[in-house]
Amino acid sequence: MPDQPPSVALHERALAVFPAGSTRSALWYPPYPTYAAHGLGSRITDVDGREYLDLANNLGVLIHGHAFAPIVQAVQEQAALGSCFALPTESEIALAELLTDRVAGFEKIRFINTGSEAVALAIKAARAYTGRRKIVKLEGVYHGSYDYAEISNYSTPDNWGNEPHAVATVPATPEGVLSSVLITQANDISMLKRILASDSDIAAVIVDPVPARCGLTPLQPSYLDALRTLTREAGVLLIFDEVIALRFGYGGAQGRFGGQPDLTALGKIIGGGYPVGAVAGRADVMEATASAVSSSGTFTANPITMTAGLAGMSALDEAAYDALEALGARMRLACTEIIDKKRASMQVSGTGSMFSIYFHRRDVHDYRSYFKSPAENAATTRFHRIMLQEGVLMAPTATCFFSTAVTRPDEEHFLQAFATAVADFTS
Ligand SMILES: Cc1ncc(COP(=O)(O)O)c(C=O)c1O
Structure with a gap:
């Protein structure tokens, strides 16, 4: 029997120890995923010895690509000094100063270890501040794995009904969780109005201002305005999930598109490639809830993450944001030209340094218009x-996250690959 590729052998070992063969299902694709060996800049090499242009960048974490020299140096220096302590360090203050200086609404900040935890912390803070228990979220919009925030993540035409309502993501989700989450539709102002008027126990509305599962384009300006006005009138806090969306502007998505949230959940790029989350926002809310709602995890603000984050975010200056923006726009335009030339039934949708490919031409503005048919999934x-x-390498959802490491030859490589793939859909 010929030698198996190392990825096959690793997959077989993974099947023996992980349920369904994977400990991170978002990265699994059939028949088995290729396994990473190492990465440098825009390139990643797998254990089978194949090199790829990496446009998945760990689902948006690696905004400078792999092994970015300033981050490697910062981490090596910090690792030699100790990885974590039962004492605070200057590194956490330095990263907090950088982030609060950049985004007008980040008056105070607290760190935690993942985006999911940041979302949970923001929701708990909103409950503690308002004394109310429920949240409103958009149908199908992903905020990580906190029980309340993952309701209706994967609603389907079979269960979503005429009016959006809470649909369990995990079997046997407690009734109390389901009844604490009210579901609305992105960009529908009258539905939002109705929901806010229907219940006096709402602590917060949480939105991703550029929701991936609603077209990866910003919520409409009138909807963002309505979110701010209506929540304020109802005494409800507005939470933005910028775990991904911080990459859309030097002052965050809120600096670019507006919305003025009370609290913002962060993650991904602010940790320089290491596990991270944060909640930032209004000083009065943050101060009032600091002791009641804990962010005191064992690894919170660990100096490896904080120094890596500081090195990465310091290099992500306004010029770097502008370059990423221009790169994304260039690639979306070039891909659209390829699709149009081939008359493929596809489209490119996205914002700034990200885009996703859809296998249809319909307008996408909420989860229901985004929802992929079995043929579109295939x-x-x-x-x-x-x-x-x-x-x-794209994310398995056919989504690209561009990094500052992408070169002009990388762009050409990507467009050639893209043209080949589109041709396969039209031949
Ligand atoms: C918008 C958004 N919010 C929250 C999360 C959860 O972050 P984490 O995976 O770090 O828990 C993600 C992760 O992809 C995300 O995309």
Whole structure:
């Protein structure tokens, strides 16, 4: 029998120890995922010895690509001094200063270890501050794995009904969780009004200002205005999830698109490639809830993450944001030209340094218009596979997260691969 590729052997070992063969299901794709060996800049090499242009960048974490020299140096220096202590360090203050200086609404900040925990912390703080228990979230919009925030993450036409309502994501979710989450539709102002008027126990509305599962485009300006005005009138806090969306502007998505949230959940890019989360926002809310709602995890503000985050975010200056923005716009335009030339039934949708490929031409403005049919899901998987064969790693949802490490030759490589993949859909 010929030697198996190392990825197959690793997959077999993974099947023996992980349920369904994976400890991180978002990265699994059939028949088995390729396993990473190492990365440098825009490139990642797998254990089978194949090199790819990496546009997945750990789902948006690696805004400078792999092994970014200033981060490597900062981490090596910090690791030699100790990785974590039962004492605070200057590193956490330095990263907090950088973030609060950049975004007008970040008056105070607290760190935690993941985006999911940041979302949970923000929701708990909103409950503690308002003395109310429920939250409102958008149907289908992903905020990580906190029980309340993951309700209706994967609603389907079979269960979503005429009016959006709470649909359990995990079997046997307690009734108390389901009844504490009110679901609304992105960009629907009258539905938001109705929901806010229907219940006096709402602590917060949480939105991602650029929701991936509603087209990866910003919520409409009139909807953002309504969110701010209506929540304020109802004494409800407005929470933005900028775990991804911070990458859309030097002053955050809120600096670019508006919305003035009371609290913002952060993660991904602010940790320089190490596990991180944070909640930032109004000083009065943050001060009033600091002792009641704990962010005191064992690894919170650990100096490896804090020094890596400081190095990465310091290099992400306004010029770097502008360059990423221009790169994303260039690639969206070039991909759209390829699609149009081939008359493919596809489209490119996205904002700034991100985009996603959809296998239809309908307008996407909320979860229901985004929702992929089985054929569209199959097309997404096939497209992802062809791009891999062409040496480009995208997220399995056919989403790209561009990094500052992408070069002009990388752009050409990507567009060639893209044209090959599109041709496969039109031949
Ligand atoms: C918008 C958004 N919020 C929250 C999260 C959860 O972050 P984490 O995976 O760090 O828990 C994610 C993760 O992809 C996300 O995309």
